[in-house]
Amino acid sequence: MDESNDPKELIASYALGSLDAEETAAVEKLLAESHSARQELAQYQQVSDLLGLAVPAVEPSDSFEDRLFSRLGLEAGHEPAAVAQPAAPRPQQVAEPKPSFWGQLSDLFARPAWQMAGGLAMVMLLFGSGFLMTQNRQMSNELAQIDGTLPTLQLFSSENLAATGMIVLSMDGINGTAIIDRMPVAPDGHEYQLWLMNGSDVEPGPTFSLNDVGYGARWVVSEQPLDSYERFAVTLEPTGGSLEPTTDPVLQGAFGDRR
Amino acid sequence: MAKFTEEQHKEDLNLIGRIVARDEAALRQLVDKYKSRLMGVAFNVIYSKELAEEIVMDIFVRVWEKGHTFDASKGNLRGWLIQATRNRSIDYLRKSGRRVDDSAVGWTDVHDNVIPAVGGDPEKATQQGYLAQEVQSAMSQLSEDQQLVLGLAYFKGMSNSEIASETGMPLGTVKTRIRRGMLKLKDSLSTLVH
Structure with missing residues (x-):
């Protein structure tokens, strides 16, 4: 065989897409059979990706971004504060919280001595589930590394509503985006807010502005890496958000939760 | 890098x-x-x-x-x-x-020192510029014929036989120049290619 027609010698041309149909079929047959050929192709594809950097950069016209964002139906030339800004919930005059999910959670960590045994059992349960959640989180992150997707956490409705939610973490687990969907319309003067939880500690997250189908997304900026929190919840709060939750969760979830 | x-x-x-x-x-x-x-x-x-x-x-x-x-x-x-x-x-x-203009391949001369704007961040712009320069430097080490065939394949989407027809080079020569050119680039960019 002429060296130039040997499929092994055509892998670089295959990466550039410059082979005819017969040569392409020959190289693909080789790739199906040879691990080293696939490795070589992966390297040539990286070279091909880099070739785009070997030509001069060209600045588009001044109107480029305005036209692009107009075409997408997004407001041109403005930062979308509703999405891009980290959460900064303001203190609100709110009604006295009723005994609730949150109260029960807090009570677990402030019981009198005669309830210590029960509390200890709950703490052990929480630590146990925390361990499992850590395992699940690690597994989730490892799977994400394998299949290339970002780690995600599902939020489920506690009242069998159609509402649902998701938190998409960055690959390093530090940042993320919270998405809620099909949420009921919030009453006037109220909006939904995300909460980040570790044990009895509850940290306020961003509030959501929803569109007419109950969809909203917010970038989550937290004090600790986002994947260090055990659980997340969404509640209905007075507009502007609260420092502590005032209603029971409408959505909640933890790493590894499944329905 | x-x-x-x-x-x-x-x-x-x-x-x-x-x-x-x-x-x-x-x-x-x-x-x-x-x-x-x-x-x-x-x-x-x-x-x-x-x-x-x-x-x-x-x-x-x-x-x-x-x-x-x-x-x-x-x-x-x-x-x-x-x-x-x-x-x-x-x-x-x-x-x-x-019409494909085979004389206009467009690889940057490494001395052009093109540094693109990157979100107004001078440090990132400089780093991106260095990355581009590294690729451009690797490209400049290829022969003119290798640069030509790679440019026609990459930017004009031409097949090896079309390149041979367009440039008058024998088909085997086109294939060899592409292979050797890509191999040399892979070696030169080994810190970026895994």
């Missing part, structure tokens, strides 16, 4: 994750970061700034609407964007029947 490209990869993964979650600010950052690079690729295929803008705009629209189809296990976001821009530009070139 490897550390820088790894940081860039992480930053890009964060951006695409936010874009999938409909974060407009992330899309704006991505556009700011890559628009001039993608314009460079499209322009070197079709030699029209107006058409290049339309193609690059299509790419960013696709990112906004179909960003979830990006598969990080198959490569980085920069490569995905560049290949998508290249493929769409070549498709346009073929469908339009525009």
Whole structure:
């Protein structure tokens, strides 16, 4: 065989897409059979990706971004504060919280001595589930590394509503985006807010502005890496958000939760 | 440089994750970061700034609407964007029947020292510029004939036999020059290619 027609010698041309149909079929047959050929192709594809950097950069016209964002139906030339800004919930005059999910959670960590045994059992349960959640989180992150997707956490409705939610973490687990969907319309003067939880500690997250189908997304900026929190919840709060939750969760979830 | 490209990869993964979650600010950052690079690729295929803008705009629209189809296990976001821009530009070139100018390959002279704007961040702009310079430097080490055949294959989407016909080189010579050129680039860019 002429060296130039040997499929092994055509892998670089295959990466550039410059082979005819017969040569392409020959190289693909080789790739199906040879691990080293696939490795070589992966390297040539990286070279091909880099070739785009070997030509001069060209600045588009001044109107480029305005036209692009107009075409997408997004407001041109403005930062979308509703999405891009980290959460900064303001203190609100709110009604006295009723005994609730949150109260029960807090009570677990402030019981009198005669309830210590029960509390200890709950703490052990929480630590146990925390361990499992850590395992699940690690597994989730490892799977994400394998299949290339970002780690995600599902939020489920506690009242069998159609509402649902998701938190998409960055690959390093530090940042993320919270998405809620099909949420009921919030009453006037109220909006939904995300909460980040570790044990009895509850940290306020961003509030959501929803569109007419109950969809909203917010970038989550937290004090600790986002994947260090055990659980997340969404509640209905007075507009502007609260420092502590005032209603029971409408959505909640933890790493590894499944329905 | 490897550390820088790894940081860039992480930053890009964060951006695409936010874009999938409909974060407009992330899309704006991505556009700011890559628009001039993608314009460079499209322009070197079709030699029209107006058409290049339309193609690059299509790419960013696709990112906004179909960003979830990006598969990080198959490569980085920069490569995905560049290949998508290249493929769409070549498709346009073929469908339009525009004449290929084989004298205009467009590889940057390493001494041009082109540093693209990257979101107004001078440090990132400088690092991106160094990355581009490293690729351009590797390209400058190839012979003119190797640069020519790689340019026709990469930017004009020509097959090896079309390159042979266009340049008058024997087909076997075209294949050999592409293979040796790519091999030399792979070796020169070993810190960036794994």
